[in-house]
Amino acid sequence: MYPYHRLAAAQTRPTATHDYWRASGRRLPSPRGHRSRVLTRHEQGAAFMAYGFARALNRPAVVTATEGPGVTNLATGIGAAYKGYVPIISISGAQELWVREKDASQDIDQVTLCRPITKWAYSIPAVTKIQEALRRAFRVALAEPLGPVHLDVSRDLLLEQTEAEPIAPSAYRPTSLPSCSATELDRAAELIAQAKRPILLAGGGVLRENALGALQLLAEATGIPVATLQYHPDAFPTTHALALGPLGRNGWSSANRAMPEADVVVALGAHLDLFSTTFKYGIISRDAKLIHHSPVATDIGVVFPVAQAVVGSTLSFIQGLSERLRRRISTQWEWTSVAKLRREWDEERKRLLDYGARPILPPVVAHAMREALPADGIMIVDAGNAGKHMRVFMDTHRPDSFMYISDWGSVGAGLPIAMGAKLARPKQPVMAAVGDMGMMCNIGELETAVRERIPVVCVVYNDRGLGNERAFQKELYGGRLFGVDYGDVDFGALARVFGAHGERITDAAALVPAIKRALDSGLPAVVDVVIDQNTLAPVVYKTTS
Numbered sequence: 295m296y297p298y299h300r301l302a303a304a305q306t307r308p309t310a311t312h313d314y315w316r317a318s319g320r321r322l323p324s325p326r327g328h329r330s331r332v333l334t335r336h337e338q339g340a341a342f343m344a345y346g347f348a349r350a351l352n353r354p355a356v357v358t359a360t361e362g363p364g365v366t367n368l369a370t371g372i373g374a375a376y377k378g379y380v381p382i383i384s385i386s387g388a389q390e391l392w393v394r395e396k397d398a399s400q401d402i403d404q405v406t407l408c409r410p411i412t413k414w415a416y417s418i419p420a421v422t423k424i425q426e427a428l429r430r431a432f433r434v435a436l437a438e439p440l441g442p443v444h445l446d447v448s449r450d451l452l453l454e455q456t457e458a459e460p461i462a463p464s465a466y467r468p469t470s471l472p473s474c475s476a477t478e479l480d481r482a483a484e485l486i487a488q489a490k491r492p493i494l495l496a497g498g499g500v501l502r503e504n505a506l507g508a509l510q511l512l513a514e515a516t517g518i519p520v521a522t523l524q525y526h527p528d529a530f531p532t533t534h535a536l537a538l539g540p541l542g543r544n545g546w547s548s549a550n551r552a553m554p555e556a557d558v559v560v561a562l563g564a565h566l567d568l569f570s571t572t573f574k575y576g577i578i579s580r581d582a583k584l585i586h587h588s589p590v591a592t593d594i595g596v597v598f599p600v601a602q603a604v605v606g607s608t609l610s611f612i613q614g615l616s617e618r619l620r621r622r623i624s625t626q627w628e629w630t631s632v633a634k635l636r637r638e639w640d641e642e643r644k645r646l647l648d649y650g651a652r653p654i655l656p657p658v659v660a661h662a663m664r665e666a667l668p669a670d671g672i673m674i675v676d677a678g679n680a681g682k683h684m685r686v687f688m689d690t691h692r693p694d695s696f697m698y699i700s701d702w703g704s705v706g707a708g709l710p711i712a713m714g715a716k717l718a719r720p721k722q723p724v725m726a727a728v729g730d731m732g733m734m735c736n737i738g739e740l741e742t743a744v745r746e747r748i749p750v751v752c753v754v755y756n757d758r759g760l761g762n763e764r765a766f767q768k769e770l771y772g773g774r775l776f777g778v779d780y781g782d783v784d785f786g787a788l789a790r791v792f793g794a795h796g797e798r799i800t801d802a803a804a805l806v807p808a809i810k811r812a813l814d815s816g817l818p819a820v821v822d823v824v825i826d827q828n829t830l831a832p833v834v835y836k837t838t839s
Contacts, residue, residue: 335738341371346714362400378700381435408444433467474606483618489558496529499563499608542570548635563608660687662805674726676708679761682831706735743818765830789820
């Protein structure tokens with residue numbers, strides 16, 4: 295078997311099922327009859343598609359590219375996976391071994407380039423090392439904290455032959471996380487039992503381990519309200535009676551008002567990020583006792599000192615607390631009323647909506663998207679102003695229904711991430727909220743979506759420029775603007791050029807019907823919405839320096 299067949303076939307052994315491919319250069323073709331690959335227009339789009347696929351299924355995805363510029367084009371998407379704890383196996387070509395380090399065309403030190411944005415980067419030195427390297431790649435990518443790895447394979451190795459040695463995943467890597475220590479669970483439960491104002495704070499570990507059902511049982515058995523980290527609002531349904539919503543700078547005021555009053559904060563499966571916590575006391579009180587659980591020991595105590603650390607499986611942590619607290623704790627907490635906080639937050643959101651305004655206000659677009667997206671839909675939000683507005687109005691009904699680029703914040707990821715998510719969950723509607731800059735970054739992947747029949751809907755918040763920067767410059771520099779304006783692009787018309795469904799909307803009353811037409815079209819679709827240039831997403835929590 296040629297090693298490039300082995301490289302592609304390896305995807306199916308460790309549970310990865312999709313491979314995202316760039317358009318030119320030497321490729322690692324899949325074995326005959328293996329359909330699970332997508333040819334993209336650009337390596338960045340391929341990397342973000344892999345990100346979306348892996349996030350949607352909590353499983354690894356594979357992306358391949360040519361050497362040199364192919365690898366540098368991958369870097370933005372691979373960096374996003376590193377910051378977002380997403381398991382991606384990146385495989386690139388490389389120059390023949392005999393011309394390495396002789397200033398050959400496209401020859402760079404790709405391993406050194408990839409090390410800061412991967413958990414492991416390795417250049418395979420011989421055909422006999424290929425299978426060992428692949429097993430290690432999946433082992434590293436799927437160990438907590440999850441993340442990307444990179445392998446490069448020289449052209450000459452790809453022409454050699456080797457025999458496949460398939461091994462079940464459980465034979466070369468752990469397939470489950472260790473349970474939490476009983477002693478640590480006892481101490482955590484004791485702190486919660488003594489609390490007067492506890493709050494549960496759910497993070498990505500709840501989603502990765504499918505632990506939402508257990509978390510709901512814990513919350514309902516104890517009556518403790520639940521907030522989520524800003525990047526994971528679907529870790530607990532915002533429609534639940536005990537849900538406070540996402541925490542942080544662009545989170546919900548219901549969570550931001552309750553959290554400073556808590557005397558015990560229980561972070562479950564949580565990597566405490568900057569936007570959720572601001573990395574300073576305020577949202578979380580200095581006087582609060584923090585119980586920080588994470589599958590990753592090095593996450594503990596990084597942002598705030600902890601009263602109790604707990605390391606291990608998120609599911610075992612939640613179940614362990616439920617067993618210990620079920621008969622020890624009151625289900626009635628008088629210190630806060632979740633229903634009252636949520637009513638007040640809903641009133642705040644309603645005040646942002648003016649369907650009669652011209653141009654259309656961004657909050658109106660976000661509200662219309664939430665109204666049009668079915669309850670089982672998946673919402674992808676790009677970085678920038680569009681994503682911030684969407685987070686304000688995104689009520690979540692189920693896990694794995696919301697996806698953001700996390701701490702990487704790279705504009706332009708929305709469309710390809712949505713495509714990857716749709717490939718992972720083809721029966722669920724997938725919608726992306728993107729700005730006009732973000733849509734233009736990977737516009738070529740619209741052709742990929744049309745060719746590969748990936749029916750995602752992109753709603754473009756088109757303010758003809760950089761909305762965040764425009765607003766901040768007005769605030770900080772007395773209204774003087776520099777480098778924030780683009781020309782007016784009709785993305786609906788552009789979508790039709792690619793063979794996609796496309797519309798341009800200038801009247802707010804037409805928004806929901808247009809989005810529903812896009813969802814019903816069965817095609818990749820773009821709804822281009824001309825919005826007000828001066829409306830920045832509300833900063834629900836402001837820090838003081």
